[in-house]
Amino acid sequence: MLFSRPIAASGAALLAATGLLLGSCSSPARQPESAAAPAASDTTGTATNPAAPANSPLQVVAEFTAPQMVGVAVEPGGKIFACFPRWDYNPVYPIAEVGPNNTLKPYPDANWCMWNDSVKNEPLKHWICPQTVQTDKQGMLWVLDPAAPGLKFTVPGGPKLVKTDPKNGQVLLTVAFPESVAPRKSYLNDVRIDLQHNYAYLTESGLGALVVTDLKTLKSRRLLALHPSMKAEKGLVIKAAGHPMLDLQGKPAQFNVDGIALSTDNTYLYYCPLTGHKLYRIKTAALRDAALTDAQLARQVEIVGEIPATDGLEIDAANNVYLTSFKNSALMRRTPAGKIETLVQDDRLQWPDTYSFTANALYVATSAIHKTASWNKGVGQPGARFSIFKMAVPR
Incomplete structure (x- = not known):
């Protein structure tokens, strides 16, 4: 899931234009969730909206023109949840259940979705800038909120x-992260839940680090903050659908550790910087061992191999690592033997962002990051669609 701090650095005008207050976000008078017209089914394509290939396995679940969506999670009963962070937009429902015909329902309720001056003294009871929705193996839904509006x-x-x-929308547990774990310039990005050991593993993309949380004691540790695997690759210009990712000053995007995946047996945590072409992994037992120094932990980091620049990661029971290739508008996977396979290439995959697996289907959300103003000299590009697709689980 993409971290995109240069959006905030691109100027207050963008944020002011959307009604976003950096200190406390007030819901705007407009309600983009209900006002945004559903995107029509497009089989012919236009200059800005590509057509669906005749043989594409992707099925459209939902599409929005606003606000920007970055994540999706599907629970075993089939309920679909989406995440709309407070970046350039100020969504009324930053976490929502997705219904038929692109409808959205606030999750767990409207009060949690509100963030303004009237509730600023309750930061643990409201979504401030949620970044990730994730289901665990028991079907519980976890929401990660880095609480950094406007990035x-x-x-x-x-x-x-x-x-x-x-x-039922009941809140079962809240883990608060102190400033020693989530500094003021941090951005907690993605999370995986290890029910076997009762731990959570997170990427922190703002400065670059892993965070490990003991879900029994609710204590967290910030790890490997100085390790090269946590940092963007210097000098690399990443591209999305042929578009170079350059900020308003013409500098290449530098995105730190982002994607994360937990092996099915909970033995390994896989991760990668978004600006980079290396996939890393580390044993979760090492991450849980509080006696290890960062230097000792660093020696446990393994380079798995080369991959296309990717945002979201996931892994299946056969240890295939799934990749979202924004450069190729494709969903790909890396086999244990190191072969990179293309599952589907479809120009409608406008920056494929995050995956969600169910027993029979693979879901993916697109966030169209490369079409936003921050990466286009201050002018948002037409035709940006924030979509949820699904397809049969590849064999």
């Missing part, structure tokens, strides 16, 4: 990981 700075006391029951 600027964290709201004091706001960074949190929240466990909920999607059947």
Whole structure:
């Protein structure tokens, strides 16, 4: 899942234009969730909206023109949840259940979705700038909120990981991250839940680090913050669908550790910087061992191999690592033997962002990052669609 701090650095005008307050976000008078017209089914394509290939296995689940969506999670009963962070937009429902015809329902309720001056003294009870929705193997829905609206700075006391029951919306657990774990310039990005050991593993993309949380004690540790595997590859210009990712000053995008995946047996945590072409892994037992120094932990980091620049990661029971290739508008995977396979290439995959697996289907969300103003000399590109697709689980 993409971290995109240069959006905040691109100027206050963008944020002011969307009604986004960096200190406390007030819901705008407009409601983009209901006002955004559903994207029509497009089989012929236009200059800005590509056509669906005749043989594409992708099925459109939902599409939005606003606000920007970055993540999707599907629970075993089939409920679909999406994440709309407070970046350039100020969504009314930053976490929502997705219904038929692109409808959205606030999750777990409207109060949690509200963030303004009236609730600023309750940062652990409201979504400030949620970044990730993730289901665990028991079907519980976890929401990771780095609490950094506009990708600027964290709201004091706001960074949190929240466990909920999607059947009834009940909040079951809230993990608060202190500033020593989530500094003011941090951006907690993605999370995987290890139910076998009762731990959570997170990427922190703002400065570059892993965060490990003991879900029994609710204590967290910030790890490997100085390790090269946590940092963007210097000098690399990443591209999305042929578009070089350059900020408003013409500098290449530098995105730190981002994608994360937990092996099915909970033995390895896989991860990668978004600006980079290397896939790394480390044994989760090492991450859980508080007696190891960072230097000792660093020696446990393995380079798995070369991969295309990717945003989201996932892994299956056969240890295939799934990649979202924004450069190729494709969904790909790396086999244990190191072969990179293309599962589907479809120009409608406008920056494929994150995966969600169910027993029979693979879901993916697109965030169209490369079409936003921050990466186009201050002018958003037409035709940006924020979509959820699904397809049969590849064999």
